[in-house]
Each structure stands twice: as C-alpha cells, then as structure tokens.
Amino acid sequence: MTAAALFLAVFLACAVEAVEATTIVLAAGTARDWGSALKGVGAGLVVLAAVIAVLGPALSAVPLQALRLVVGGLLLIFGFQWLRKAVLRASGHKALHDEDRIYREQLEEAQRASARSVAAVKDWYSFTLAFKGVVLEGLEVAFIALTFGSNQHDIPLAAIAAGAAVVAVTVVGVAVRAPLARVPENTMKFAVGVMLTAFGTFWGAEGAGAHWPGNDAALLVLVPALAAMGIGLTVLLRPSARDNAAPLAGAAR
Amino acid sequence: MTARIRAFAAFWYDFVVGDDWRVAVGVVIALAVTYAVSRTTVPAWWIVPAAVAVLLPVSLLRATRRR
Numbered sequence: 001m002t003a004a005a006l007f008l009a010v011f012l013a014c015a016v017e018a019v020e021a022t023t024i025v026l027a028a029g030t031a032r033d034w035g036s037a038l039k040g041v042g043a044g045l046v047v048l049a050a051v052i053a054v055l056g057p058a059l060s061a062v063p064l065q066a067l068r069l070v071v072g073g074l075l076l077i078f079g080f081q082w083l084r085k086a087v088l089r090a091s092g093h094k095a096l097h098d099e100d101r102i103y104r105e106q107l108e109e110a111q112r113a114s115a116r117s118v119a120a121v122k123d124w125y126s127f128t129l130a131f132k133g134v135v136l137e138g139l140e141v142a143f144i145a146l147t148f149g150s151n152q153h154d155i156p157l158a159a160i161a162a163g164a165a166v167v168a169v170t171v172v173g174v175a176v177r178a179p180l181a182r183v184p185e186n187t188m189k190f191a192v193g194v195m196l197t198a199f200g201t202f203w204g205a206e207g208a209g210a211h212w213p214g215n216d217a218a219l220l221v222l223v224p225a226l227a228a229m230g231i232g233l234t235v236l237l238r239p240s241a242r243d244n245a246a247p248l249a250g251a252a253r
Numbered sequence: 254m255t256a257r258i259r260a261f262a263a264f265w266y267d268f269v270v271g272d273d274w275r276v277a278v279g280v281v282i283a284l285a286v287t288y289a290v291s292r293t294t295v296p297a298w299w300i301v302p303a304a305v306a307v308l309l310p311v312s313l314l315r316a317t318r319r320r
C-alpha cells in the first residue's frame with residue numbers, strides 16, 4: 001500500500017507541477033527563442049539535481065523518528081495548502097487553474113519584453129523565464145519526492161515516479177505543442193493534497209511518539225476519511241449550498 | 254540587498270507556511286501536544302487527526318468569508 005501510495009503521490013504532484021512548468025517554457029520558447037528557453041530548462045534541472053543531491057543524503061542521515069516528526073509536520077502543512085486551494089477552487093471560491101489563460105498571459109508578457117543577450121544565451125528573458133518556471137515548480141516536487149522517499153526508505157522509487165511524470169508530461173507537451181489544458185489539474189491537486197495531509201498526519205504523529213492502531217493500515221482509514229472530508233467541505237462551501245443555508249441560519253438566530 | 258533578502262525570506266515563508274499561518278501554528282501545537290501525551294499512558298494517535306478535522310474547515314471558512 002505505502003509503496004503504491006508513494007509512487008502515486010509523487011507521480012501526481014510531479015505531473016501537476018510539470019504541466020505548469022511546461023506552460024511557462026512553451027510561452028518562453030514560442031514567443032521568444034527556443035534555444036534560450038531550453039538552456040533555461042537545462043540550468044533549472046541542474047539546480048534541482050544539486051538540491052536533491054545535497055538534501056537526499058542529508059535526510060537519510062537524520063534518525064527516523066526525528067525525520068518523521070519534522071517531515072510529517074512539513075508535509076501536513078504542505079498538504080493543507082494543496083487541499084485548501086483544491087477545495088476553494090472546486091467550491092468556486094478561487095479561480096480554477098487555467099493553463100490556456102496562463103499561457104496567453106505569459107505569451108503577451110514575453111512578447112512585450114525587450115531582447116538582451118548574455119554570454120552564450122541569445123535571449124536572456126526566455127532563459128530566465130524557463131529557468132524560474134522549472135526551479136519554482138520543481139522545488140516543491142523535489143521536496144515531496146525526497147521526504148516521501150526518505151520516510152519510506154525508497155528514494156529510488158520516488159525518483160522513478162518523479163521521472164516518469166516529467167517524461168510523460170514532456171512527451172505529451174512536445175506532441176501537442178500547446179498548453180496541457182485538458183489535464184485534470186484541479187482533481188490531481190485535490191488527490192495530492194489528500195495524500196500529503198494523510199501521510200503528514202501519519203508520520204507527524206508517529207514521529208511525535210504516537211502509536212497508530214493497526215500501524216500502516218491506519219493509512220487505509222486516513223486517506224479515504226480525508227478525501228470524504230474534502231469532498232464534503234467542497235459541497236458545503238459551494239455558494240448555492242450556503243445561499244440555501246443562509247435563511248435557515250437566519251431563522252435560527 | 255535588503256530587498257533581495259526580504260524577497261528570499263518571503264519566498265520561503267510562502268513555500269513552507271503558505272496562505273494561512275494559523276494552520277502551520279495549529280500543526281505545530283498538535284504535534285507538541287501529541288508528544289506530551291505520548292509520554293503518558295493515554296493514546297496520542299488521535300490528536301493530529303482531530304486537529305486536521307478542526308483546522309481545515311476553520312481555515313476554509315475564514316478564506317471564504319474574506320472573499
């Protein structure tokens with residue numbers, strides 16, 4: 001269960017962030033210069049690889065209980081952010097992530113910017129736009145992959161999941177040469193939010209000294225319970241549900 | 254230079270803490286209480302899930318009221 005959950009959580013998180021990075025790189029390459037944008041992607045991947053190379057062994061050296069406490073707490077806070085945004089989006093309180101709109105905005109901005117070459121980079125704007133896109137979107141994924149992998153003593157599996165997601169998104173991105181607007185990003189973010197919150201709860205409590213009834217099997221309850229809670233909150237927070245509830249609330253006062 | 258340090262700190266604050274700092278504080282408190290209770294004979298596993306069950310709806314309600 002945990003190996004499959006590890007793979008799924010890392011794959012989904014990585015795929016979502018890869019879709020967002022692809023949109024930025026596509027805008028930089030299409031509007032300006034593909035060579036500079038791809039150099040930016042390469043430089044961004046080198047930075048991410050360096051972060052993973054430094055943090056990976058460092059995390060492996062931390063005692064498991066302390067690692068689970070700190071990492072569980074961080075994953076829980078991360079999971080909350082993902083789940084909170086997913087529920088706000090699904091309930092209509094936050095705009096849905098729209099890759100087409102983001103792509104158009106990035107494209108317009110890239111077309112307006114002035115050209116400047118720096119060293120071997122022909123167009124500095126394309127380079128920095130693609131570099132920032134890859135590093136900023138990739139940092140969160142690197143953190144998720146490393147923490148899940150180190151907690152499960154299976155960093156290679158987390159790396160395979162992350163790599164598979166990047167390859168899948170890149171292949172589709174190259175094939176369609178357009179923002180991947182049909183990827184159900186919001187649903188994927190909801191699933192990742194549930195997984196991160198569930199695993200954060202499990203590892204955080206365990207790291208703080210708690211013993212779960214049924215050990216790892218507790219995750220089989222935590223994951224569906226959190227998913228049900230997220231769906232329930234989405235339904236309750238939909239404006240129509242709250243509008244219908246308002247007269248009742250007023251009558252109760 | 255100060256602006257860069259501020260931007261760097263703001264990035265990490267946003268990266269780790271996110272939109273609602275109360276959630277981060279709530280998580281830290283829940284873990285601290287779990288640690289304290291786990292030193293006794295009382296089961297401590299339920300504290301973090303209970304905190305999640307309270308923090309998520311409260312944070313969402315605050316967010317939807319602000320909009």
